[in-house]
Amino acid sequence: MRVLLFVGLSAGLVAQTTEVRALLQKRCLACHGPAQQMSGLRLDDREAGLKGGYSGPAILPGKSGESKLIERVLSTKEGFSMPPSGARLTAAEVETLKQWIDRGAEWPFTSAAKANNAKLSHWAFQPVRRPAVPAGVHPVDSLVRAKLSALSLSPSPEAAKPTLARRVSLDLRGIPPSPAEMREYLDDPRPDAYERMVDRFLAAPHFGEKWARHWLDLARYADSDG
Numbered sequence: 608m609r610v611l612l613f614v615g616l617s618a619g620l621v622a623q624t625t626e627v628r629a630l631l632q633k634r635c636l637a638c639h640g641p642a643q644q645m646s647g648l649r650l651d652d653r654e655a656g657l658k659g660g661y662s663g664p665a666i667l668p669g670k671s672g673e674s675k676l677i678e679r680v681l682s683t684k685e686g687f688s689m690p691p692s693g694a695r696l697t698a699a700e701v702e703t704l705k706q707w708i709d710r711g712a713e714w715p716f717t718s719a720a721k722a723n724n725a726k727l728s729h730w731a732f733q734p735v736r737r738p739a740v741p742a743g744v745h746p747v748d749s750l751v752r753a754k755l756s757a758l759s760l761s762p763s764p765e766a767a768k769p770t771l772a773r774r775v776s777l778d779l780r781g782i783p784p785s786p787a788e789m790r791e792y793l794d795d796p797r798p799d800a801y802e803r804m805v806d807r808f809l810a811a812p813h814f815g816e817k818w819a820r821h822w823l824d825l826a827r828y829a830d831s832d833g
């Protein structure tokens with residue numbers, strides 16, 4: 608029973624917060640928001656909202672009767688009443704604001720500035736940092752090894768040359784190496800024989816064909832009706 612009551616209450620609060628948000632957005636933020644803060648008042652952010660405007664706090668959480676914001680929206684005095692133009696807030700709208708304040712003025716917004724800060728903390732906006740790489744290890748391998756050791760795994764032993772050639776050929780070109788290509792690699796005694804084979808595969812038209820396939824798939828290309 609109590610649980611139900613609590614759920615009902617908090618759902619009501621959420622609905623009310625959404626209502627307050629919509630109301631402030633529609634009737635107040637043009638002058639008390641990110642673009643303008645008339646009379647120093649900004650209502651799209653809790654910190655700024657509670658600080659108030661030039662004449663001090665406009666919202667006293669829990670005390671709608673003493674909050675200047677309510678005084679302003681109730682007033683009909685020209686130049687004092689809020690909003691200064693357009694229709695007066697309806698009695699129901701004023702009631703919503705009152706209840707919101709009396710319940711503690713849970714802020715309905717995250718200000719644009721804060722939302723932007725949250726966006727700016729996204730990794731894509733962070734300066735590039737070069738992680739330390741152990742000497743003699745390829746940087747990509749060092750990342751892979753770090754993850755493996757975090758999972759208490761160790762790398763598999765290096766595959767035999769024919770297996771490597773087959774894998775990299777399928778990866779890059781979507782087809783296995785021809786017997787001649789395989790021979791060329793296996794017979795190459797130079798220490799960079801593998802890199803040379805990869806370069807040959809990258810230079811082959813099949814490499815372009817294989818990757819173009821993905822783009823054609825994305826573009827929903829089909830020879831027939833598809």
Ligand code: HEC
Binds near residue numbers: 638
């Ligand atoms: C068209 C612009 C505009 C809109 C919209 C507007 N206000 Fe204002 N607001 C003002 C101006 C201008 C003042 C300064 C008036 C004065 O000196 O009394 C002000 C002052 C206030 C103040 C007093 C701030 C202080 O500390 O001096 C409060 C509170 C307030 N507004 C609340 C609201 C609320 C709530 C809404 C929406 C229901 C709203 N306003 C909509 C322009 C606006």
